[in-house]
Amino acid sequence: MRVSVDRDLCVAHGQCEYNDPDHFTINDDGELELDENPPDDSRASVVRAVSACPVRALTAEY
Amino acid sequence: MSIATHGAAQVDLSDLAPFLAGREHELFREIREHDPLHWNTEPNDGPGYWSLTRYADLITAIEDPATFVNGQGTQIPSRRVEGHTPTVHNTDPPRHTELRKVATPHLRAVKVKEWQDLIETSVSTILDDIERRGEVELVSSASAVLPIQVLGQVLGVPAQDCPLLANWTDRVISDDPEFMRSPDEKERAREELFDYFRGLTEARRAEPRNDIVSKLVAARIGGEPLSWEDLAAYYFVLVGAGNETTRNLLTGAVLAFAEFPGEWERLRADRALLRPAIEELLRFITPIRAMRRTATKDVEWHGRTIRTGDKVVLWFQAANRDPEVFAEPDTLTIDRTPNQHLGFGWGIHTCLGSHLARAEVSTFLRHVLERDLRIVPVAEPDRLHTNQFHAFKRLRVRVEQA
Numbered sequence: 001m002r003v004s005v006d007r008d009l010c011v012a013h014g015q016c017e018y019n020d021p022d023h024f025t026i027n028d029d030g031e032l033e034l035d036e037n038p039p040d041d042s043r044a045s046v047v048r049a050v051s052a053c054p055v056r057a058l059t060a061e062y
Numbered sequence: 063m064s065i066a067t068h069g070a071a072q073v074d075l076s077d078l079a080p081f082l083a084g085r086e087h088e089l090f091r092e093i094r095e096h097d098p099l100h101w102n103t104e105p106n107d108g109p110g111y112w113s114l115t116r117y118a119d120l121i122t123a124i125e126d127p128a129t130f131v132n133g134q135g136t137q138i139p140s141r142r143v144e145g146h147t148p149t150v151h152n153t154d155p156p157r158h159t160e161l162r163k164v165a166t167p168h169l170r171a172v173k174v175k176e177w178q179d180l181i182e183t184s185v186s187t188i189l190d191d192i193e194r195r196g197e198v199e200l201v202s203s204a205s206a207v208l209p210i211q212v213l214g215q216v217l218g219v220p221a222q223d224c225p226l227l228a229n230w231t232d233r234v235i236s237d238d239p240e241f242m243r244s245p246d247e248k249e250r251a252r253e254e255l256f257d258y259f260r261g262l263t264e265a266r267r268a269e270p271r272n273d274i275v276s277k278l279v280a281a282r283i284g285g286e287p288l289s290w291e292d293l294a295a296y297y298f299v300l301v302g303a304g305n306e307t308t309r310n311l312l313t314g315a316v317l318a319f320a321e322f323p324g325e326w327e328r329l330r331a332d333r334a335l336l337r338p339a340i341e342e343l344l345r346f347i348t349p350i351r352a353m354r355r356t357a358t359k360d361v362e363w364h365g366r367t368i369r370t371g372d373k374v375v376l377w378f379q380a381a382n383r384d385p386e387v388f389a390e391p392d393t394l395t396i397d398r399t400p401n402q403h404l405g406f407g408w409g410i411h412t413c414l415g416s417h418l419a420r421a422e423v424s425t426f427l428r429h430v431l432e433r434d435l436r437i438v439p440v441a442e443p444d445r446l447h448t449n450q451f452h453a454f455k456r457l458r459v460r461v462e463q464a
């Protein structure tokens with residue numbers, strides 16, 4: 001699956017990281033780093049992370 | 063149907079009696095089903111307000127922050143806050159975005175890990191004390207203590223001054239007659255708090271440390287440092303929002319597990335459930351029942367018209383029990399998935415302290431499990447006189463080995 005972030009929307013709340021720390025990390029500069037091609041077997045946690053974003057900055061395609 | 067609708071229209075969410083009795087959900091159910099855009103008159107000649115209670119409707123309103131703004135107040139009553147600079151909570155973009163950026167990096171999940179030792183120590187001390195005493199008043203001996211100690215140190219307030227913070231928040235934040243010794247009590251408490259932080263600000267300006275006051279003092283917006291008024295507003299909102307809320311999640315958790323003892327047993331048997339349990343407690347308790355917005359244009363909705371300037375109240379607590387989204391909403395289910403509750407709000411004003419709050423409450427519950435304690439209420443809780451916050455003044459409990 002493919003995940004992308006809209007940098008103009010992301011405000012580094014980190015709710016995605018909270019839901020799936022394996023594929024979403026806020027780095028020391030306060031920016032989101034994400035695995036843009038997470039494996040299909042982690043779909044459940046990735047989808048949870050994407051839907052937890054309170055400003056809908058994340059999109060997943062699968 | 064018409065009778066039910068009529069009944070729903072009569073529901074008065076400004077009447078504190080049902081909230082103080084813990085019966086607010088009956089009212090929410092009524093208007094969520096029959097009167098999704100509910101008009102409420104206000105006491106003391108207030109202009110009245112609209113109430114939203116359906117999950118989907120709250121999301122719609124929150125995701126349109128240009129139409130439903132925070133800048134004209136977030137408390138239900140229209141209060142005058144003359145002479146006070148608005149906080150991050152009471153501002154709208156673009157100012158809101160800038161103010162938020164100043165603090166967000168310091169309250170992220172990884173940052174919160176730096177404070178984990180502090181949280182552990184604070185929790186241990188509290189549990190040593192209440193375990194030894196056996197029967198205690200939970201709010202003053204645990205729920206209110208932990209957030210103050212943690213937030214105080216995160217801000218940079220020395221541990222010995224933390225009780226001062228507790229006293230100021232009680233007095234500034236509460237409308238409860240019990241804390242209102244004189245009419246200007248709020249004003250006085252606010253001034254004392256500002257005086258204290260003025261000193262701390264100067265100290266950190268001279269010699270920065272790894273705390274939020276130092277970070278805010280050093281922050282720049284458009285190249286300019288924050289004014290004293292902006293700093294004061296920031297300290298104020300962090301102290302208020304950080305203390306009053308977390309303590310109620312702690313007290314509320316004890317009450318929730320007393321109501322659903324089987325869920326506590328499941329948690330004892332499998333501590334991996336702690337993480338989803340925190341989310342479920344946030345949904346079930348909803349320490350912030352509601353926040354207000356103000357309409358900036360006329361909006362047609364559910365066959366009615368919200369006029370420009372009307373107040374619109376978002377009832378997070380009602381949305382968190384919406385059966386369209388949460389099966390068996392009145393049941394505590396610690397492993398509920400998915401659980402996209404609105405306990406921390408949603409959208410651009412989503413709680414800034416969510417990671418800190420989660421760390422505090424999960425550490426507290428983990429220690430209780432590790433010690434295999436049971437915290438059992440022995441009386442009904444005493445609730446704070448407010449409809450906007452789900453807040454407890456007192457709860458007597460027995461602390462015993464499970």
Ligand code: HEM
Nearest residue numbers: 150151303304307308311349353406407411413414415419
């Ligand atoms: C269990 C504990 C907590 C709960 C349930 C909670 C809940 C909330 C909610 C519902 C909002 C959204 C308000 C709105 O949409 O109008 C909010 C905002 C906020 N919270 Fe929390 N909160 C908690 C703990 C904390 C802590 C520990 C801090 C500080 C360290 C904090 C700081 C804030 C701030 C500054 C805002 C305003 C953010 C903005 O307007 O952009 N909260 N909180």
Ligand code: HEM
Nearest residue numbers: 143146149151234235236237299302303306307349451453
């Ligand atoms: C359960 C939690 C809370 C309770 C019981 C509570 C209650 C109150 C009350 C009754 C006031 C007095 C208003 C007045 O001055 O007349 C107040 C003020 C205030 N609260 Fe809260 N609040 C809570 C959470 C929050 C949160 C989450 C925020 C921010 C996101 C917040 C920010 C503020 C601010 C900034 C003021 C001062 C407003 C002013 O300048 O007058 N509080 N609160």
Ligand code: SF4
Nearest residue numbers: 010011013014016053
């Ligand atoms: S939850 Fe949304 S806003 Fe927050 S860091 Fe993740 S993508 Fe960015």
